[in-house]
Amino acid sequence: MMMKEVRWATQPYDGYSIRESLDPDEEFLRVGPSTPTGEYLRRFWHPVAMSEQLDRGSPVAITVLGEDLVVFRDLSGAVGVLHKHCAHRRASLEFGRIENHGIRCCYHGWHFDVDGTILDTPGEPEDSQIRHRICQGAYPAKEFSGLVFCYMGPGEEQPDFPLLDSMQIEGHDLIPYSIHSPCNWLQETENAIDPFHSVFLHGRISGPQFPGLEHFLDLPVVRYRERAGGVVYAHARRSGDEDLVRLRFHDYLFPNLAQNGGMFQVMNTPKAFGRTSLTKWVVPLDDENSRKFGWRHFNDADEVLRQGSRESVGWEKVDFYGQTAHRSDQEKRSNPGDWEAWTSQGRMNVHKREYLGTTDEGVALLRSRLRRDIRRVQQGKSVVGLQQSALGSIPTYGGDTVLRVPKSASDDAGLLASVIESVIDTHIAAGGLHADERASFIRQSINTSYPGAI
Ligand code: FES
Ligand SMILES: [Fe+2]
Known part of the structure; x- marks a missing residue:
């Protein structure tokens, strides 16, 4: 007789109900030749x-x-x-x-x-x-x-090589790095579309981990926007009653490319069109191992704290906290970082045993879009590609913006959501412009919508 699959414990001391291990999602997680995801x-x-x-x-x-x-x-x-x-x-x-x-x-x-x-x-x-x-x-x-x-x-x-605008930012030095994770590629990939983990893992659990990003302690308002071949999303926070709204933009380009906002910056005065400090791909080696390849963007424009370290970026190393296996067991336990979080989900996370909440909107969006596209390829169709602008590169939006927008007494979360939507609109509208025109277009548009914001 087939055992009924029990996915969750539903009452106190109910471990016995879920003593059987469940299989990972084969369609989704296997990456070898001729598997749906591998293809x-x-x-x-x-x-x-x-x-x-x-x-x-x-x-x-x-x-x-x-x-x-x-x-x-x-x-x-x-x-x-x-x-x-x-x-x-x-x-x-x-x-x-x-x-x-x-x-x-x-x-x-x-x-x-x-x-x-x-x-x-x-x-x-x-x-x-x-x-x-x-x-x-x-x-x-x-x-x-x-x-x-x-x-x-x-x-x-074969698509064109994905030339991102962020691969050619004036004043940015791209320093390559690569780090192994002994787990399925999707686990680290999902971390990049989950802004809520930053509040806890990088803030409330063991203290702020990233200089310049101490405001991550506050829960953000988040909005996701789909684009051809990916998602752009942004989160916004206001600390207490202050006028400053801090927005961070992320790029997620299918299947495995992500860009963050800036590192080692100061976000205490208005600024527009900050650029990314990190471009990274999570590449599946096999079902149970992945390797991140990426660039740290060293630059003077956003990294004003000057705490980045080029010597600390390369093979199995990067210059911000919690990204590799190479820390002491004591440190990993007292101050766990991203690497501990995504590798500890197991060699292949069992999605059936997860119970997704409101903070997982990005993860759910990513999985549904990946599954849609995996099935498209199975049906013999082409994937939806990235679109180049007239400049010959793919516009990206990862970076930070700080605006002066007074708090709404009645619905500040609603105000922050509309600020995000408006600033995403502005960034997308400016995506095909040269860098200088782009920055001034964004600045003007934001100041039109929110006078005095910058
Ligand atoms: S030439 Fe003989 S095995 Fe390669
Ligand atoms: Fe993180």
């Missing part, structure tokens, strides 16, 4: 390595979306991402020799170009046709600001 994720460019890994001159073995690959930069500077096992007899190309063009397998010397073409089979007769018949498995790759990106889907569905 969906293969419709996007993903960062898969740091350039500094290739600078050492040896091929690097990686696993992405459950596939074993090797990534290298040949002596001409071209980057290759090939299937790890050689097309001849499957020796690993991580032991291959890098050539002027491509890589040569250590076992019998077959030589592959970065696109998988076989250039040479030196042990075969001169008239061998092998190199005209087959190729090594290969994927298109591109380096950008210290990260190596790869597209692992069907050629006919």
Whole structure:
């Protein structure tokens, strides 16, 4: 007889009712080849390595979306991402020799170009046709600001490389970093669309964790806005009766790209159009491991506290609290950070055992949109892509805005909600403008809607 699936304890001392473990959502969380989510994720460019890994001159073995690959930069500077096992007899190309063009397998010397073409089979007769018949498995790759990106889907569905406006902000130095999490990719991904965790994890539970963001202790008013290929959302807070309203914008671009507001800033005077300090992708390695790749944006415009540290950003490190495994057990327990939160949900979180509340609106929105798009791909349809502006890049909005808007005596939460909606409208309307015009358009529009706000 089939046991009825019991999802939650419903009375005191009711642990016995939920003693059986439940399976994770297979459709959603499996990322390997030919799984629904794996196929969906293969419709996007993903960062898969740091350039500094290739600078050492040896091929690097990686696993992405459950596939074993090797990534290298040949002596001409071209980057290759090939299937790890050689097309001849499957020796690993991580032991291959890098050539002027491509890589040569250590076992019998077959030589592959970065696109998988076989250039040479030196042990075969001169008239061998092998190199005209087959190729090594290969994927298109591109380096950008210290990260190596790869597209692992069907050629006919390959999108343009996602050039974000935030990858070209004047005065921003993009410092690459990468951090492993021993859990399914969705757990860290969901953290980026859950602004309420900041109130508790980064504030009330063990004290403020991020300099300049102490106002996170207050519960925010949040609004989410869908856009082609993603969501922009913002949260607003007012401390007590003061006039200042602090807004933080986040970008979420499907499936796994997020941008925050600024780090190490001061938000005690009005400002408009602050820019992001963090661009990051959470890339599934396999069902139970993910690796974040991203950039810290070092800049003088928003990071006025000057507490960022470039030396602390790179492989398995970033310069703000709670993002890696590499802290003492005592520290993790006395002051748990993001990394503890998302990895402790388990190797693959069991959604059936969650009980979502009002703070989970963003998580629910993300899951429903991902599921919709996963099913679109299953039906043979294309994913909805990101839209470039006339400037040739994709507008993004991650950043902070501080406005002077007096408190409403009757419904301040309603006022904050309308301020958010209005400022989101303004940012989207200005998205296609050059940076200077964009900032002044935003400033003027906000001051028209809320005189004296900036
Ligand atoms: S296994 Fe690679 S050349 Fe033989
Ligand atoms: Fe966080």
